Amino acid sequence: MICPKCGTDNENGKTVCGKCGTFLYRYTQNRRPLSRAQRRKEVASNWKQALKGTFYALLILFALTLVLFIISLILGNILPDSLFEGLIDPSATLPG
Ligand SMILES: [Zn+2]
Numbered sequence: 001m002i003c004p005k006c007g008t009d010n011e012n013g014k015t016v017c018g019k020c021g022t023f024l025y026r027y028t029q030n031r032r033p034l035s036r037a038q039r040r041k042e043v044a045s046n047w048k049q050a051l052k053g054t055f056y057a058l059l060i061l062f063a064l065t066l067v068l069f070i071i072s073l074i075l076g077n078i079l080p081d082s083l084f085e086g087l088i089d090p091s092a093t094l095p096g
Contacts, residue, residue, distance in 0.1 A: 001010050001024055003017040010018055015025045034042065 001012060001014065002008070003010060003020060003022055003024065005022040006017065006020040008017055008019040010024065016023055
């Protein structure tokens, strides 16, 4: 692949020019100029992917919260209450 900046012929598969360090993939990706409609489509697809990623991240977060909640429920049922006695002082009052 010929570097668009310095003209060095780089091996195929390289993403950075071996001589000047210019990124090559950017130029291969946008070798032919995109039409307005294509660009809009690409932007829409980028947004879609970003939303998808956000959705999955939230889903995982929700699932983890649920799992922790279930675990705490199970532990709350298994562990005797006497285990937690003394951890909280019932005679303590809030300041003020
Ligand atoms: Zn170069």
